[in-house]
Amino acid sequence: MEKIDKLDKIASVLGEKKKIALICHINPDGDTVGSALALYTALNKLNKKADVFSSDELSPKLKYLPFSDRFNISREIKYDLAIAVDCGDKGRLGVMSEIFDAADTKMCIDHHKSNTLGSDYSYIDPSISSTAEIIYSVLKKINGLTFDRDIATLLYAGMLTDSGCFTYPATTAQTLKIAAELHACGIDAADIAYNIFKKKTKNAFELEHRVLSRTKFFAENRIGIAVFFLKDFEETGTGQEDTEGLVNSIQSIDSVTAAVAVTEIDALHYRVSIRTKEPADASDIAAVFGGGGHRLAAGCRVGGCLEDVLEKIVKAAKDRLD
Ligand SMILES: [Mn+2]
Known part of the structure; x- marks a missing residue:
C-alpha cells in the first residue's frame, strides 16, 4: 500500500513541474538510457519541457534507441525538477551532478541496493529488476498518457538490459506481464534484443x-x-x-x-x-x-x-x- 502511495506522489510531482531535467548515470547502460528517454518521451507528450543529460557519450548500440540523439542538447542549468535515473550516488551523475544540484526540486528513481543519493523525492526499490520497470509503474499513474511504440521500445530495452533478457532472478511474473503489455504496443522485440543485447563487432x-x-x-x-x-x-x-x-x-x-x-x-x-x-x-x-x-x-x-x-x-x- 505504502509503495502505491509513493508512486502516486512521484507521478503528481511530475504533473506539477514544467521544466524537467533527466540525468543518466556515467557509463550509461540500456536501463538508465531507456528509462530516461521513456520519461522524456512521456513528458514531451504531456507538453512539458524535458531535457536528457549524460556525462558520457552513449555507446553505439544504445544509439539504436529512439530519441538517443537528444542527449545534452540543452545548455540550461536551472530546472524546476531534476531526476537522477537509475543512479545510486552523486559520483555516478558525473559532471551532470551540477544540474542535479542546481534544480529547485530533486528526485531519484532507482533500484540500486546501495543508494546514497539525497533528494526531495525518491522511489528506490532494489527488489525490482530494472529502473525501467519502475518508470513503467510511474507512467501508468499519469492520467491521460497513452503508451506509444517509442515509450514501449525504450522501457522494454531498459528491462531487457537489467534483467539479462529476463534471465536474472529479479525477473518476476510482474516483469513479464509488463513486457507482454509493452510487446502489445507494437514493438519489435527481436530487433531490440539483437541490437541492445546480442550485436557485437x-x-x-x-x-x-x-x-x-x-x-x-x-x-x-x-x-x-x-x-x-x-x-x-x-x-x-x-x-x-x-x-x-x-x-x-x-x-x-x-x-x-x-x-x-x-x-x-x-x-x-x-x-x-x-x-x-x-x-x-x-x-x-x-x-x-x-x-x-x-x-x-x-x-x-x-x-x-x-x-x-x-x-x-x-x-x-x-x-x-x-
Ligand atoms: Mn539499472
Missing part, C-alpha cells in the same frame, strides 16, 4: 576471445577473473563499451559463484565488475572497495599494482563466499 569478438582465454580461477574454481589491459583495446581497436557481457561468460561456468572482470584504467588503477550467484552478494564484495550495486551485479575501483589488486579481490570475494 568482430573487433569486440576478438577482444573477448583474447581476454577470456587468459581467465584465471581461484578458490576451487569458484572465483573466475579476467583482465582487460589497455593494450588489448589498442590492439583490437575496441573500447570500454566492448567489455560488457564478458563477465557473464565467466559467470555461466558451473563452478563459478563470483565472476570478475578487471579493466585497466592505468598501471595503478583498475575498474572492477563483479557478478555473483546466490547466496554470494556482489555488492558486499564491491563495498569492501567503496563500490556498490545490486545483490548479483556490482562494481568498484581498486588501486594498486595488478598483482595486489587481484590478491585483494580474491581475498574479499573468498571471505564472502565461505
Whole structure:
C-alpha cells in the first residue's frame, strides 16, 4: 500500500513541474538510457519541457534507441525538477551532478541496493529488476498518457538490459506481464534484443576471445577473473563499451559463484565488475572497495599494482563466499 502511495506522489510531482531535467548515470547502460528517454518521451507528450543529460557519450548500440540523439542538447542549468535515473550516488551523475544540484526540486528513481543519493523525492526499490520497470509503474499513474511504440521500445530495452533478457532472478511474473503489455504496443522485440543485447563487432569478438582465454580461477574454481589491459583495446581497436557481457561468460561456468572482470584504467588503477550467484552478494564484495550495486551485479575501483589488486579481490570475494 505504502509503495502505491509513493508512486502516486512521484507521478503528481511530475504533473506539477514544467521544466524537467533527466540525468543518466556515467557509463550509461540500456536501463538508465531507456528509462530516461521513456520519461522524456512521456513528458514531451504531456507538453512539458524535458531535457536528457549524460556525462558520457552513449555507446553505439544504445544509439539504436529512439530519441538517443537528444542527449545534452540543452545548455540550461536551472530546472524546476531534476531526476537522477537509475543512479545510486552523486559520483555516478558525473559532471551532470551540477544540474542535479542546481534544480529547485530533486528526485531519484532507482533500484540500486546501495543508494546514497539525497533528494526531495525518491522511489528506490532494489527488489525490482530494472529502473525501467519502475518508470513503467510511474507512467501508468499519469492520467491521460497513452503508451506509444517509442515509450514501449525504450522501457522494454531498459528491462531487457537489467534483467539479462529476463534471465536474472529479479525477473518476476510482474516483469513479464509488463513486457507482454509493452510487446502489445507494437514493438519489435527481436530487433531490440539483437541490437541492445546480442550485436557485437568482430573487433569486440576478438577482444573477448583474447581476454577470456587468459581467465584465471581461484578458490576451487569458484572465483573466475579476467583482465582487460589497455593494450588489448589498442590492439583490437575496441573500447570500454566492448567489455560488457564478458563477465557473464565467466559467470555461466558451473563452478563459478563470483565472476570478475578487471579493466585497466592505468598501471595503478583498475575498474572492477563483479557478478555473483546466490547466496554470494556482489555488492558486499564491491563495498569492501567503496563500490556498490545490486545483490548479483556490482562494481568498484581498486588501486594498486595488478598483482595486489587481484590478491585483494580474491581475498574479499573468498571471505564472502565461505
Ligand atoms: Mn539499472
